[in-house]
Amino acid sequence: MRKNIIALALLAAVSCTSLKEEFQPVFTRPQNPDVKQTVSMTATHTIKELASKYNVGTPWTVNENIIISGVISTTDQPGNFYKSFYIQDETGGMEIKIGKNGLYNDYLPGQRVYVDCRDLCLGMYGYKSGAAYGNGMVQLGFTDPSGEYETSYLEAPLLIDSHVFKGSVEGKVTPVELSEQQLPKSSDTQATNSNIGKLVTIKNIKYGWYDTRYNEQNEAFVLLYLDSNKNKKLSSNRIFVSGTNTGITTWAMSKEKMKNYLLSGIWDNISIGNANDYNYGKVGDYRVVDEDGTVSYPGIEKAAGSVxxxxxxxxxxxxxxxxxxxxxxxDKEIPADVLSGQRSINVTGILTLYQGKIQMSVNSLDDITFN
Known part of the structure; x- marks a missing residue:
């Protein structure tokens, strides 16, 4: 029966000919999310033990009878998490790539979840080799039929229902306040640092980071595409907005906000390209001013951007x-005195790694406080 389910899910995944990395979530608004058919199971492995079975660059289709259990620490209701949630136990946290919108309807923060891992895929997202980089996050999902990523979403309802089981609601996760010494290093994973993938609080951090390796200041970063329907890895299709003077003063940018930033001209001098291949002109080359003074940038896609x-x-x-x-x-503005470095902030969110750097993803803006 399980093999039939896997085959059906794989067939459905292969039939999708146009996939994007990120889609706009569809929100529903139930009065009281219904939590039914709860179960109680016994975990065979901790999250740390499961993560330790992953080898960098080699996604593993689980061929053992492994069950993990954890409490949900995220919600997709405010839209900052997409088609997945994080669970955590005492040894670490892990993303479960469910593949459904509106997960907060069915999976509540503080609810215990059991995952039957057999036939699922254990992989990593965000790894980059080199002395300046490092590990990403070990995550659990389905085999990616395209081969572009190490894991993909479960998506098929039969696949989800045969692997992810809801337990009782035990109460929302209490974040762990971390000291500098407890933060992970670039080579860590959930197998070596128990705080990775968990809900944590980091206090008194200030805006901006100086990269001593490259002797440059960094404030914000967003990757944009001229056309997201084309190959996103082509240098000629990439616009890296990064460093200082990006003009980005909001936490991220909706499609409309991205358009406003673009039309303001603040990115006109940014070169189009990637790494050592910046031979495709500048953003300003696409600027067109009509006779009536209307400004446009035909050829540059207007889309929401994660920052x-x-x-x-x-x-x-x-x-x-x-x-x-x-x-x-x-599109919420970051206070000016935070951007200037006059005030520090405290942030509570899921602690992750991307290319060896610490990233925090918050559930809502309430998770950021100002000192």
Whole structure:
């Protein structure tokens, strides 16, 4: 029976000919999310033990009888998490790539979840080799039929229902306040640092991070595309807005906000390209001014953008706050005295790694407080 379910799910995944990395979530508004058919199971492995079975660059289709259990620490209702949730136990946290919108209807923060891992895929997202980079996040999902990523979403209801089981609601997760010494290193995973993937609080961080390796200041970063329907890895299709003077003063940018930033001309001098391949002109080359003074940028797609804002601890450790362009608070302004470095912030969110750098993803804007 399980093989039939896997085959049906794989067939459905292969039939999708046009996939994007991020879609706008569809929100529903139930009065009281119904939590039924709860179960009680016995975990065979901790999250740390499961993560330790992953080898970098080698996704593993689980061929053992492994059950993990954890309490949900995220919600997709404000839109900053998409088609997945994080669970955590005493040893660490892990993303479960469910593949459904509006997960908060069925999976509540503080609810215990059991995952039967057999036939699912254990992989990593966000790894980059090199001395300046490092690990991403070990996550649990389905085999990606395209081969582009190490894991994909479960998506098929039969696949979800045969692997993810809801337990009782035990109460919302209490975040752990971390010191500088408890923060993960670039080579860590959930197998080596128990705080990765968990809901944590990091206090007194200030805006901006100085990269001593490249002797440059970083404040914000967003990757845009001329056409997201084309190959997103082509240098000629990429616009990296990064460094200082990006003009980005909001936590992220909706489609309309991205358009406003673009039309203002603040990105006109940014080169189009990737890494050492910036041979495709500048953003300003696409600027057109009509006779009536109307400004447009034909050839550059207007789309929501997820933004990483760089903050630093007192000792100079980089902490990025990553916000989706589809979050309900994407266009909220960051206070000017935070951007100027006059005030520090405290942030509570899921602690992750991306290319060896610490990233925090918050459930809502209430998770960021100002000192």
């Amino acid at each position: 990483s804002h760089y903050f630093s601890t007192a000792s100079g450790t980089c902490v990025q706050i990553r916000t989706s362009g589809f979050a309900k608070f994407a």
